Amino acid sequence: MTVFILVPGVFTGAHVWEETAARLTAAGAEVHAVALTGPGRPRDAATAVVDLDTHVADVLAVIDSVDTAAGREIVLVGHDYGIHPVRGAADRRAERIARIVHLDAGMPQDGVPALAAVPDQALRERLAERATGGAAGAGAGTGAAGTAAGTGATGAGTDADASGPAGGTGELAPPARDEWPRWGSTAGVPDAALDRLTALAAPQPLGTLLQPLRLTGAVDAVPSTGVLCTGNGGSIELVQMQVDFGDPALQALTGPGVTFFELPTGHWPMLSCPAELAGVLLRAAAGEGHRLKASGPAETPAHLRPFLLDVPELPRERAGNIDLYLPGAEGPRPAVVFVHGGPVPAGARPTPRDWPTLVGYARYAAGQGVVGVTLDHRLHGVEDYGRAAADVAAAVERVRADPRVDADRVALWFFSGSGPITADWLGAPPAWLRCLAATYPIMAPLPNWGMTCRFRPADAVAHAGALPVVLTRVGLEVPEIAATVEEFLAAAEDCGAAVDVVDVPHGHHGFETLDPTDEWREAVHRAMRQVLAHVTN
Known part of the structure; x- marks a missing residue:
């Protein structure tokens, strides 16, 4: 049996996975939709400050609750920002994870905060300054691999302000209904689903965006699959073009354990095409998918x-x-x-x-x-x-x-x-x-x-x-x-x-x-x- 652990992106909780989870369950899989502290579930006194480590711990708790006896394999799925706690948790439990699925999400590297994936530089710097008391510095780029993956924006610019004291303890207000496209294309999302997404959205703890991801490198050995949402601007062809430029940092995307799928929809496939997404996740768990072509030593890009x-x-x-x-x-x-x-x-x-x-x-x-x-x-x-x-x-x-x-x-x-x-x-x-x-x-x-x-x-x-x-x-x-x-x-x-x-x-x-x-x-x-x-x- 495959055990899917589904991790949502910014402002959202386990509710976004309901239809996809139901289809995976009907196909015989075990499914755990993670409610991340802050957006997904209330914090308690012990978690007054919510940062990326908090969310990594949330995912680790679910991983550790799964009995992997009798051939049960864990597949971690990270959507949008959710790929950061997914990679952080997988790095600490690499031996227990069969595959990571990057659902319209990049490939964040060690030392890079989630805020760095926000393409809107002005927003990125403004949030970093407010959270650090005026010292910007979270504006580093996503790195070549994250850019090449091209699979989605952790955040794509909003007029919402961070509130709260300096040091990453503030929050980022969720988007209004008409602001969601600035965080990823809403193509294909029914109006009712967008209404519900807006109604259930919660502030994102700023520390989750500002704290750098820490990886030992163990996660790099875990097979992975990128699911690219073409309506959000990603495609296998575009990734292949980036790989062909020859940057050594991107060659990992051509490894035998890396596969890719495309979905003809926007950034929220669990809302726009849950049945199709469930089918892709099942195929990814089976190791299927497109493999990128690596340029051989004698082959000219x-x-x-x-x-x-x-x-x-x-x-x-x-x-x-x-x-x-x-x-x-x-x-x-x-x-x-x-x-x-x-x-x-x-x-x-x-x-x-x-x-x-x-x-x-x-x-x-x-x-x-x-x-x-x-x-x-x-x-x-x-x-x-x-x-x-x-x-x-x-x-x-x-x-x-x-x-x-x-x-x-x-x-x-x-x-x-x-x-x-x-x-x-x-x-x-x-x-x-x-x-x-x-x-x-x-x-x-x-x-x-x-x-x-x-x-x-x-x-x-x-x-x-x-x-x-x-x-x-x-x-x-x-x-x-x-x-x-x-x-x-x-x-x-x-x-x-x-x-x-x-x-x-x-x-x-x-x-x-x-x-x-x-x-x-x-x-x-x-x-x-x-x-x-x-x-x-």
């Missing part, structure tokens, strides 16, 4: 394979975080700045400005008589868009200051995950910006990013005026990304923005380094012709 076009081998000139590919023509020349996507793990090597796609585009542009520019920016996690945007703006100013560049004729070309940064330029395009291009872009923050800030191109395009936009749209795009492109294009049409779409019906995300086709080559030629026409006229 897709993003490092050769560019699909033969371009001139022009030399580069490196200055700081930018590379210039200079044409043979004399005098100040127009420039095209190519902005890589992401998030890219900080340890990924080579860095993006040396990736064949970016180098290929820059050399292609230089071969046509303009200055091609690649750069590195610091988009290492979804919380980094502010500093990445600042890096791009600073790099552009350095390019414009170069005497070999015509400062009044510059185009910016964004790829993939850098798409949200286009909002800055669409919202207030400078006179020297002659064209903005975007290739297979992410044109809105994905739901599990929890971003409520300025990086929303669909909102900004109304202010683009006559700025020409060239958007390359691939027909075989990741559905979660394709939806953001369609949202942007609809907004652009509504306001009459000048957007030319280069369609690549059979193109994949990152098609330039896959097996080339004539369709793909022509798409690159067409996009480049349009951009150069705007920047050289």
